[in-house]
Amino acid sequence: MTRPSAKEIKAIADVAGVPVSADVAARIANSIGPAFEGFAVVAGTLPFDLEPASFLVVQAAQDTNEVLK
Amino acid sequence: MSATEPALLSLTEVAQAIVQKRLSSREATQSCLDRIAQWQSPLNAFMAIEAHEALAAADDADASLAKGTLRGPLHGVPLAHKDMYYDAGKVVTCGSRIRRDFVATSTATALQRLKDAGTIRLGSLQMAEFAYGPTGHNTHYGPVHNPWALDRVTGGSSSGSGAAVAARLTFAALGSDTGGSIRMPAHFCGVTGLKTTVGRISRAGAMPLSQSLDTVGPLARTALDCALLLGLMAGADADDPTAVLGPLPDYTAATRQPMKGLIIGVPTAFYVDDLDPEVAGILDDTIAVLKREGADIVQVELPDQRQLTAACQLVLAVEAAAFHKRWMIERPQDYGPQVLMRLQNGLAIPGVSYLEAMRWRGPALSAHLAAVAGVDAVIAPVAPVAAPTIAESDVGNSPDAEAVIQRLTRFTRPINYLGLPALAIPSGFTRGGLPVAMQLIGRSFDEAMLLRIGAAFQRATDFHDRVPKSA
Numbered sequence: 425m426t427r428p429s430a431k432e433i434k435a436i437a438d439v440a441g442v443p444v445s446a447d448v449a450a451r452i453a454n455s456i457g458p459a460f461e462g463f464a465v466v467a468g469t470l471p472f473d474l475e476p477a478s479f480l481v482v483q484a485a486q487d488t489n490e491v492l493k
Numbered sequence: 494m495s496a497t498e499p500a501l502l503s504l505t506e507v508a509q510a511i512v513q514k515r516l517s518s519r520e521a522t523q524s525c526l527d528r529i530a531q532w533q534s535p536l537n538a539f540m541a542i543e544a545h546e547a548l549a550a551a552d553d554a555d556a557s558l559a560k561g562t563l564r565g566p567l568h569g570v571p572l573a574h575k576d577m578y579y580d581a582g583k584v585v586t587c588g589s590r591i592r593r594d595f596v597a598t599s600t601a602t603a604l605q606r607l608k609d610a611g612t613i614r615l616g617s618l619q620m621a622e623f624a625y626g627p628t629g630h631n632t633h634y635g636p637v638h639n640p641w642a643l644d645r646v647t648g649g650s651s652s653g654s655g656a657a658v659a660a661r662l663t664f665a666a667l668g669s670d671t672g673g674s675i676r677m678p679a680h681f682c683g684v685t686g687l688k689t690t691v692g693r694i695s696r697a698g699a700m701p702l703s704q705s706l707d708t709v710g711p712l713a714r715t716a717l718d719c720a721l722l723l724g725l726m727a728g729a730d731a732d733d734p735t736a737v738l739g740p741l742p743d744y745t746a747a748t749r750q751p752m753k754g755l756i757i758g759v760p761t762a763f764y765v766d767d768l769d770p771e772v773a774g775i776l777d778d779t780i781a782v783l784k785r786e787g788a789d790i791v792q793v794e795l796p797d798q799r800q801l802t803a804a805c806q807l808v809l810a811v812e813a814a815a816f817h818k819r820w821m822i823e824r825p826q827d828y829g830p831q832v833l834m835r836l837q838n839g840l841a842i843p844g845v846s847y848l849e850a851m852r853w854r855g856p857a858l859s860a861h862l863a864a865v866a867g868v869d870a871v872i873a874p875v876a877p878v879a880a881p882t883i884a885e886s887d888v889g890n891s892p893d894a895e896a897v898i899q900r901l902t903r904f905t906r907p908i909n910y911l912g913l914p915a916l917a918i919p920s921g922f923t924r925g926g927l928p929v930a931m932q933l934i935g936r937s938f939d940e941a942m943l944l945r946i947g948a949a950f951q952r953a954t955d956f957h958d959r960v961p962k963s964a
Contacts, residue, residue, distance in 0.1 A: 433841040440840050442821050451834065452841045455895035456810065460846070462803025466853050467846065476848070478855025483692065483912060484737075486862065486937035 427457040499524035504664040504718035511569045518551035518569025525571050525615055529662045536638050538656040540576040540586060542616040547571055550613035568611035574667035575654050576617040577624060577700035578604045587700045588620040590633045590827045591820055601698030603709045603726045610725045615663055618653030622832045624669055624702050626650055627677050627902045628886045632829030636883050639681060640961040641927055645880040648677035654712045655682035660961055665713035665722060669699060671706045672809060673905025676932055679712055679917035680875035683928025685957055686712045687719040690938045691912035692737040695730035703812040706909045715957055716947030720744035723940060747941035748948035753787030755869045763798040764873035764904055772874050775921035775929045786953050793868060796860045801907035807842055807850040814839025830890035858911050869942050871934040874904055875917050879927035908934055916943035919956035
């Protein structure tokens with residue numbers, strides 16, 4: 425997972441319907457770059473059948489444990 | 494400041510005094526209004542002050558009580574909240590120009606539950622624009638000033654809540670925490686702040702920023718006060734299906750339990766790295782108090798928190814941009830420069846990256862819970878520094894603004910991504926007189942344990958009792 429370039433960001437923003445100038449695109453690239461780099465270790469490694477609701481399952485298991493205490 | 498000034502009582506104390514008719518609601522309300530009159534100009538903590546309405550409501554509460562009608566455990570207690578909780582018929586600005594004249598047509602569930610408990614409204618409190626900022630700056634309404642040092646920030650986004658509770662202008666206040674917005678003002682202003690588990694309190698009628706990360710919670714003077722408020726607000730809500738069903742613990746009873754025998758973890762890395770020396774010293778002092786009160790202190794090795802922070806940023810940026818997209822198209826000129834910049838960040842994150850960050854949340858929470866399996870809570874600083882000055886943190890939309898924000902909130906965001914509860918407790922002061930808080934981080938839905946430890950810590954210390962001198 426690599427950080428998007430300013431040029432790519434400008435294109436993505438155009439597609440999203442909220443166009444930004446080249447300067448703004450450069451600033452966005454600078455702002456979110458570290459998030460992409462920080463998440464790079466995880467990105468592309470997740471198992472096929474992992475879905476977002478697994479978070480709620482893990483949370484609910486904790487809640488059940490607390491009530492049973 | 495008088496020792497008998499009602500506004501100096503804690504929420505629990507004032508509620509008991511009113512119920513027992515040792516104090517009237519009018520006296521409590523007038524005391525808060527007197528302090529608001531004294532502090533509002535230097536602090537800018539209130540968005541709206543509703544003195545006449547508050548006194549009328551107080552008189553009504555007193556008349557009801559005289560006839561034997563008790564509305565609830567907070568009968569006649571005056572409160573003010575962050576200006577993002579919808580209150581039917583009231584303007585709710587969300588700290589923005591865009592909603593400067595927005596009149597709510599419904600009342601937030603959390604707020605309604607406090608009203609049902611008998612509270613009355615003092616007005617509304619300042620906040621960062623759309624709750625998207627950790628410092629307390631606000632382009633449209635001016636910064637909120639820290640009552641401990643007026644040239645310092647309060648932290649945000651619940652900036653008015655932190656300042657108003659610290660200066661004893663309200664007995665407690667609702668805040669919201671999406672990336673640290675309750676804990677940061679609690680830390681910078683020297684008050685107790687509870688970030689609740691995602692799903693613990695209904696978010697119906699609370700302005701959204703990020704549906705996966707937003708949490709409702711109180712800022713108050715003590716852990717006991719937070720326990721009282723949590724007990725009143727928590728639980729299922731037909732208007733918010735994400736609010737979790739099921740029985741609730743007795744939170745106030747939990748605060749009476751001792752600390753002895755509990756195991757508290759201290760992270761071996763990340764939360765102890767690159768701390769300001771005074772914050773590091775206060776962390777050591779806090780650990781010493783916990784030990785003295787009978788807790789066992791152990792080291793815990795947490796998973797890489799930088800990945801959690803990154804995932805949090807991806808989720809928050811996308812969800813905030815999605816909420817605001819229509820206004821970003823139609824009214825970009827009406828946002829403050831920094832908020833617009835941060836909203837634009839969300840445009841650049843591909844859908845696949847966002848969903849990867851969401852899919853990883855379950856395994857990341859599992860890994861965290863496994864790492865803390867042997868401990869009752871983890872203790873860590875809320876931020877690596879005490880309150881910076883308003884001038885030095887006024888970074889606007891400069892190229893390094895996001896980096897400054899990320900540094901300031903690096904100890905709070907991982908907890909938001911994991912959806913965990915955390916209690917910020919006043920833990921000391923710098924030599925310059927600025928408050929510093931530590932956060933107790935718990936397991937999902939185990940706010941009771943944090944309140945138990947926090948209350949025991951506050952029985953052994955007086956940092957939460959200290960009041961800033963008049964401006």
